Amino acid sequence: MTTLDVEATGTQVLTPAVAIIGAGPSGLRAAAELAPRVNGEVLVLERESVAGGIPRHSDHLGYGIRDRHAFLTGPRYAQLLRDEAAAAGARILTNAMVTGWAGDRSLAVTSPEGRIQVDAQAVILATGARERPRPARLIPGDRGRGVYTTGHLQNLVHLKHGRVGKKAVVVGAELVSWSAVMTLQHVGCRTVLMTTEYPKADSYAAFTGPGRVMFRTKVATRTRVVRILGRPDVTGVEVEHLDTGERRTIECDTVILTGDWIPDNELARAAGLPIDPVSKSPLVDTALRTGRPGVFAIGNVLHPVDTADVAALDGAAVAEHVVAYLAGQLPGDAQGSLTAERPFRWVSPSLWSATAPAPPRDRLLLWSEEFVAFPTVVVRQNGKEVARKRTPWPAAPGRVFRVPASIVEGIDWTAGPVTIGMAERR
Template sequence: MTTTPTVLTPEVLIIGGGPAGLTAAAALAPRVAGEVLVLDREEIAGGIPRHSDHIGYGMRDLRRVMTGPAYARHLVSRALTAGATLLTEATVTHWTGDHAVEFTSPRGRRRVEARAVVLATGARERPRAARRIPGDRPAGVYTTGQLQNEVHLHHRAVGRRAVVVGGELVSWSAVVTLREAGCETGLMVSRYPRTESYAAFNAAGRALLRVPVAHRGRVTRIQGRGRVEAVELEDLDTGARRTVECDTVVFTGDWIPDNELARAAGLDLDTGTLGPLVDTSLRTSRAGVFAVGNLLHPVDTADVAALDGAHVARQVESWLSGSPRPAPAHGVRLLAEAPLRWVSPGLLRPGDPAPPRGRLLLWTDRLVRVPRVAVVQDGRVVARRTLPWPAAPGRVFRVPWSVLKGLDPRGGPVTLTLR
């Protein structure tokens, strides 16, 4: 027998209970007339920080340093105290209208019809299958998120010797988790000439954690029947291959947005980030639907995602108040040129506010120690800016919003590049 789902009618629906979604909920709940409802598919809300059991969270948004689990608990508590409603184990299955979705949970099937929707579904690391690593299919292969979930939430043992694939900040987080689980990291593998993470973390990792790094390398095969026994490693410069014994492999970084709901809604997607295309107000191509956090820029730190949430709350409040809304097609497209891969936000509309923190977020595939950013529109260089911080693979490159001051709001697309 088919039953009609219960209908919930909040003022604002937020899908995703990570730092961005929870921060938006905490900001909106006291300021809107109706309910602010947060749906999260996990048993416990908080996003990735809830199983990242190390310090480093909360610096930009809370002005303090916390462990990941403490940070997640704080954000949940703040949202609930502000008056938001939080439903966990709630998986959104499909859209039923422009601002309406259906979700399932242990409490049954329900429909939500809201005035505004905020997508805060975050990003995830590409697993082994998405990276097309051939070989056997043994146990002992993880992403960082899976590893931390197993160790910190379920307190399960992993192996004794691991190879970590990737050299991003999250890669060192995986090393710390492996160490806490009693597993030695025998090797870290990075395809770049230098490890992608910040120099301070790289130096500390090598000195304190004593992890050797194979630069310009890639894993070409995993070996093992019941359990991982070894990986085959290729030197990208010479083509030489060698076998490294291990019983655990952790694939880190190489992030992709959790964009399934955005795609199902038919929202315009950014071809660089693969997340929704948004303007500086974080509006998507569907009126009344906004997007925030690492769904837009895979991937930045949790506190930056949280500040996205604070930013979008003001824009949602403006939308609900009936403020003038720009025509969907009106705006200047922002594009990235190699070695830059993407820029977020990707659309500039006249009269809109600056993006969160007054920064454009970009991703580079090549290290540029002294980046000279050029802004080009209609074949003309409208701005140049030399920045005192490097553009490095594996982490977000931040460019001041002021570089766009000279562009023509009625002109063609704007391209940002490094020269």
């Protein structure tokens, strides 16, 4: 990589072979895979002061199962990913905020050392996802102190070594919700209630059942928080049962807003990339290519939100496609699209062609709005059924549902619109 100083603008120019935006699990794994394989430098741009993403402030076990076949804490998992990327030869530039585009594969970056322009041959968006904060959820009530997202909570507790209150209500019942409960317990805050609007807890039963016992936490299904009480500090929440309309007040001094994910898609939007209208993620084909040549997207910016190890496996998968792109060997563009039908909200990848490579892990990733114990997935083209598959695992809100990609084998993507949904349940 060459480094140039442009005297006229005071901007430093970097010219890596590949620029990766985001140093979470997907970005770091992509860097480790690519650095030994490309002719030029792999540069990872991270806005935080330390690389590693969300796992570095999730100080509990549960990371690395699918990609490392290990059971690690978040900080240890993040450290291994950082070490492997650096050992492979990738350069990780922290405190580097990508603020926009200066060209098709050119990035405008700000850092404590000044402005940087990164002119890369290929760009990978690995910007991840975030939980919606209170204003985006439109929860009314007082504006007291003590309301956090999971990310804010874990940053405060594990990185800043701060304290919260003594009694918490967790809004949501996803996997990340139990992560928040474990963090709260770490600082002596008991979770007195977990709420979810769904008829079943969103998380796997293996987490929900033991969690109720271990943490003495009640899970209230078909409920929602309709008001937060207390100022200058939170004193409670008002919870409504969706079926009966009955309301009750729960005393607490801490409220944790979990789940309700949205991808960090600002750079994708700024680039004018096609965006899924529901997930708000950039649309990609099975080679993880976006609508701009040489720009790829991976991890939870595409599937908000899956586990860190699945995001890391996206990083491994994109490497061969980036190498092929740099060598001019990728197949042609997508010929058709795959669209989700209810009860699915979105599907990834959504752009397909007959010559496309298999998607990462040979899986379609979907998000369901309903719990179905043993769903029959149906693919339709021009409104007619062309394939179906019954899965022995459930589709459930709050976690990604995986379907073997073989369900769409043999489809002529030029013959009309293709959708994926479920068979009617009787």
